[in-house]
Amino acid sequence: MKTVIVYNHPYNGSFCHALLEAAVAGSEKAGNTVDVIDLDSDNFDPVMTGADLLAFRNHEMIDWKAKEYVARIRQADHLVFIFPIWWELMPAMMKGFIDKVIFPGSTYSYTKSGYGMNTLLTNLKTATVITTMNTPKIMYSTIYGNALKKAMVKGTLKKSGFKNVHWVSFNMVKSSKEATRKKWLAKVENIFYKK
Template structure:
């Protein structure tokens, strides 16, 4: 099984980075191959240019890095997104990844009516979104409307035909103890080692 990880965090000392290592360790324990798309290390350009937008309209991606990412996620059995939530949403690089890689003609097609979408990632069995934030879970849900669930999970992934999506949110990270963080990391590694 091939696990493709899309990772976005600029600091290697972050809890996101620790979660990344836990996912990799767990997937390798399960005997999976791991392909890491590290947006920061790759210096991925998240900006959607006029040419990119025209390419979106014509259903033919042109950004060379995005084209490479598209080919790699097409090989995924399990797709994993890992990123922090800043100002209640994903960072710019992750948003740019969505804009330039979840692309018509590449990862999905439109139905005849033009209103629906059909996924093209036929090998993909499941997707996991892992996020960190300092907002309490109940506040994120009730005050900020579960923005990631609505915009990314429902409004992008499921809408474009990606099925079996789960979201693991780690909240109040700055206020959490070392013991709590270690428990979270063990939980994540175990989750991926049993897939």
């Protein structure tokens, strides 16, 4: 089994980075191979240019880094995203990854009607989204309408043909106690140990 983790956080001392380490540790304990796509370390350019948009229309990806990411994802059984939620959604670099990598002709195709999509990443068995935020869970779901679930889980991954998508959210991280964080890290390690 091979896991590709798409990671986005600019600070290596963050709790997101600790979650990344827990996911890698759990996967390796299970005997799985792990490939980490670190968008910040890669200096990934999230900006869609006019040329990128024309390529999107023509279903011919031109961004060389995006092409490399797709090639790496095509070798995986499990795709994971780890990032913080800022202002109710993902940071710009993760949004840019979605814009430039979840791409027609490369990761999905349209159905004949044009209303649906089929994934071209048939190698993937599951996808997991792991996020951190400081908003209480009840507020995020009621006041902010689970924005990440609508935009990424449903509006991107499931829409483009992913079948088994799971979202794990850690809320109120800034005010959480060390004991709570240790439990969360153990939970993530255990999730990936079982994959």
